[in-house]
Amino acid sequence: MRQETAVQRTEVIVVGGGMVGTTLTALLGEAGVSVVRIDAREAPIETETAGRGSPALRVSALTPVSQRLLSHLGVWPRMAGRRVTPYHRMLVWDGEGSGRIRFSADEAGVECLGHIVENDVTLAALEACVADMPNVHSCFGHRVTALETSGERQYVTLDDDRCLSAPLVVAADGAGSPLREMAGIDNKVHETGHHALVTSVRTERPHGGMARQVFLAGGPLAFLPLTVDDVPSYCSIVWSTTPDEAAHLQSLSPSALGDALARDSDACLGQVQVIDRVVSFPLAQRHARQYVKPGFALVGDAAHSLHPLAGQGVNLGLMDAAVLAEELLDARRRGAALSDPRILSRYERRRRPDNTAMLALMDGFRLLFGTRQPTLRLARNLGLSSVDRFTSLKRLLMHQATGERGRLPRTCR
Ligand SMILES: Cc1cc2nc3c(=O)[nH]c(=O)nc-3n(C[C@H](O)[C@H](O)[C@H](O)COP(=O)(O)OP(=O)(O)OC[C@H]3O[C@@H](n4cnc5c(N)ncnc54)[C@H](O)[C@@H]3O)c2cc1C
Numbered sequence: 001m002r003q004e005t006a007v008q009r010t011e012v013i014v015v016g017g018g019m020v021g022t023t024l025t026a027l028l029g030e031a032g033v034s035v036v037r038i039d040a041r042e043a044p045i046e047t048e049t050a051g052r053g054s055p056a057l058r059v060s061a062l063t064p065v066s067q068r069l070l071s072h073l074g075v076w077p078r079m080a081g082r083r084v085t086p087y088h089r090m091l092v093w094d095g096e097g098s099g100r101i102r103f104s105a106d107e108a109g110v111e112c113l114g115h116i117v118e119n120d121v122t123l124a125a126l127e128a129c130v131a132d133m134p135n136v137h138s139c140f141g142h143r144v145t146a147l148e149t150s151g152e153r154q155y156v157t158l159d160d161d162r163c164l165s166a167p168l169v170v171a172a173d174g175a176g177s178p179l180r181e182m183a184g185i186d187n188k189v190h191e192t193g194h195h196a197l198v199t200s201v202r203t204e205r206p207h208g209g210m211a212r213q214v215f216l217a218g219g220p221l222a223f224l225p226l227t228v229d230d231v232p233s234y235c236s237i238v239w240s241t242t243p244d245e246a247a248h249l250q251s252l253s254p255s256a257l258g259d260a261l262a263r264d265s266d267a268c269l270g271q272v273q274v275i276d277r278v279v280s281f282p283l284a285q286r287h288a289r290q291y292v293k294p295g296f297a298l299v300g301d302a303a304h305s306l307h308p309l310a311g312q313g314v315n316l317g318l319m320d321a322a323v324l325a326e327e328l329l330d331a332r333r334r335g336a337a338l339s340d341p342r343i344l345s346r347y348e349r350r351r352r353p354d355n356t357a358m359l360a361l362m363d364g365f366r367l368l369f370g371t372r373q374p375t376l377r378l379a380r381n382l383g384l385s386s387v388d389r390f391t392s393l394k395r396l397l398m399h400q401a402t403g404e405r406g407r408l409p410r411t412c413r
Helices: 019-030 064-072 119-131 178-182 243-251 254-264 313-333 341-370 374-389 391-401
Strands: 007-009 012-015 035-039 059-062 085-087 089-094 100-104 114-118 136-140 144-150 153-158 163-166 168-171 187-203 210-215 220-228 231-241 272-274 279-288 296-298
Touching (some): 019 035, 019 136, 035 163, 059 220, 089 374, 100 391, 187 243, 187 254, 231 243, 279 341, 296 341, 313 341
Parallel strands (some): 012 035, 012 168, 168 296
Antiparallel strands (some): 059 114, 089 100
């Protein structure tokens, strides 16, 4: 028999304090819900150092819709001035052929297509937001080791044997989600055959507020623009390629890697100087077979993780957080229980189609550009160039890429 006096009780337990879990915590916290957020990291991100000094290795392209969500929380103003770099144009070309497509904010009728932001900057601003909320309690340096259901409540045990309970547990614990396994939710995993190589560079020519991506035989190479100390000549590199080529590139000296980056990007920004270490991640696409169970929900990479070629991963996760918060808060206002399976199913019904479509699109891109078949290569070159001339189709693609899809939650409108 569980000793209830030893159990800390709250309304919602969020496991995982990455960008998605912390956004969900902030959305629930601002509405007065009591939340305990648990994260395995030793301590929160240092607010003072995020976005200062050398650029961090991990960055994300945040869509205007994600920006609106972060603005709603008052988080975006905390990020501004920390190398949040807008991009107004995007160029995608086929390194194996002649096809190319250009997107511009002017054509899309928007202020910008998105911003490149260091993940630490977003997370530090979110941390500062939840730190001000008296009903949010954060627990760092601890892992969840067990998840149990008893009646209408969920119980999580931490690695120091502490036990917490709530009607609802949300797992935002990343692609390897231990909570998803503890909940017994099956995960469809699809190896992409790619590793992503990530580093930061300084380029000879300024980026001009343009994100660039070239599709090479091994996979896509992206130059994501960053402006550091008002110098618009930095980029974050995400180079997805075969594991063998990734290992080879990682073994090169910084100057040889810079030469390879300049050569394979057709020297679009002139010479390239590598200014940081190079890290590599295996890339798999994963999709949980279900997002919810009674009293339990998955959000962000715990529910789905996808190839970074279109820079959508965290944007999809932020939409999960916004939709789940909207459904929970609407239910709470009606006096319904937060663990009500109907509420959680509504969240899954609103999010699964968008996430599924994006996962399928990423697979399609990867296969089309990974092909060595001459007819398919010709078709993709002709296709890219035709889309480039077809303004209304381009506008539709741009709206998709900027996150303007389907019924957006109120916090993102
Ligand atoms: C190379 C690369 C480039 C990318 N570029 C982009 C991009 O441009 N745009 C974009 O939208 N997305 C991009 N992504 C995807 C994006 O980084 C992820 O979608 C995003 O970080 C997922 O956030 P999350 O909060 O769901 O999970 P995570 O960031 O993985 O956070 C999970 C958290 O859970 C904690 N945790 C794990 N297990 C436990 C446990 N048992 N107990 C307690 N805590 C636990 C961890 O400490 C961690 O803080 C990219 C990904 C890669 C690999």
